[in-house]
């Protein structure tokens with residue numbers, strides 16, 4: 164990190180002179196390059212070289228490399244390609260690279276036709292980092308999970324940076340998009356790039372003497388898988404660079420595909436922005452999860468309450484209760500900040516409390532299943548239970564951190580005979596935290612199960628038919644809204 168220890172011995176993030184205090188300057192599209200302090204930009208990079216690169220970006224002639232052809236990187240590669248850029252996708256998984264080069268997709272919501280269309284526009288994939296030398300910009304979209312101690316696992320980021328560093332070239336723009344704690348770009352990525360490159364290139368900083376350098380920025384990914392209500396290009400893109408010249412490059416790069424770019428004063432601000440967004444979701448979901456439990460005891464339908472509250476035209480945003488958090492973001496990202504906060508002798512109590520409430524939700528669902536079966540004079544042990552939906556949310560093929568996995572494991576531990584149905588997963592083996600080794604069960608003979616548990620409310624399910632056939636339905640998503648039946652336990 165560009166920073167040091169203050170009098171109290173705590174690490175602080177250093178504000179670079181002239182970078183902060185941009186006032187209301189948030190919409191990159193409305194501010195010409197001339198708004199910058201030219202003297203400091205000319206320090207870090209020859210102005211004509213900078214202008215030439217910006218020009219290539221605006222003309223869509225810049226060559227873009229994207230590392231990590233996963234849920235984030237592949238759609239981003241297709242977006243750049245759609246806008247006329249020549250894109251190269253980098254990944255360590257040979258299977259993914261070969262599939263892409265055959266014009267195939269491995270993500271359900273991405274059609275193979277989109278990959279083939281991108282190929283005709285020049286898109287290809289590779290495992291060879293040496294090809295990075297031919298790129299004007301490299302965007303890193305690799306995983307940032309937690310390790311077994313619930314601490315940030317930056318090994319994918321460091322692995323990527325170490326593999327990339329020997330191949331970087333002067334004046335290249337490198338952008339980290341992986342969600343992470345404030346300080347990662349400057350504390351972890353910058354030193355590794357500087358130490359690992361073969362030409363002695365330094366990261367561009369304001370006020371630094373001119374010459375060849377590397378441009379390093381952070382720009383958080385804000386994709387919402389399965390949400391088709393907003394086009395990716397309409398989601399404003401936040402970017403913070405290690406220098407003002409870098410920020411200008413980042414704005415030119417993203418400004419050519421996103422309708423609005425929001426420049427911020429440093430990579431740390433951009434990193435923290437993403438965490439604020441996700442922590443806001445995590446805390447509010449925990450709040451409604453807790454209130455749902457109270458409302459159930461009081462005989463009040465929390466969903467009816469939320470619908471009514473939503474009519475307030477200001478000061479309220481609706482969040483919905485569920486069986487627990489899932490996905491690669493909301494259950495994980497807040498802990499990146501609480502881990503980092505310890506370095507500053509600070510406890511992030513909201514994050515911890517929200518984590519406690521949300522983590523307990525699958526256990527609450529198990530209690531509700533037990534109570535529902537009890538009404539039928541049955542124990543969990545020996546009951547046949549069908550879990551509907553493995554994905555962590557509706558209509559997607561991603562089961563990372565899905566509460567379904569925990570619920571299935573807890574049911575098995577209690578002696579239930581568990582089957583699942585999910586149109587997106589023909590089978591499920593083992594992951595970082597689970598070993599289910601199950602195959603998809605057809606949606607048949609629902610009456611033969613002691614309980615059907617709706618964990619993911621995929622839109623392809625016919626909920627009225629499910630309720631009609633099942634003996635007992637535990638609905639954790641309000642998927643049976645509007646269906647009246649004594650068989651339903653809504654929780």
Ligand SMILES: NC(=O)c1ccc[n+]([C@@H]2O[C@H](COP(=O)([O-])OP(=O)(O)OC[C@H]3O[C@@H](n4cnc5c(N)ncnc54)[C@H](O)[C@@H]3O)[C@@H](O)[C@H]2O)c1
Nearest residue numbers: 231232233234235254255304305306307322323341342384
């Ligand atoms: N999935 C989302 O909805 C979402 C939304 C916002 C932000 N994010 C963030 O974006 C980042 C990427 O998430 P994702 O969901 O795309 O992950 P993913 O697991 O789907 O994809 C990551 C890809 O990176 C590849 N990879 C790993 N190490 C590599 C290396 N050293 N070199 C090259 N490739 C490597 C993997 O093989 C994989 O294909 C994470 O930080 C995540 O928190 C994800």
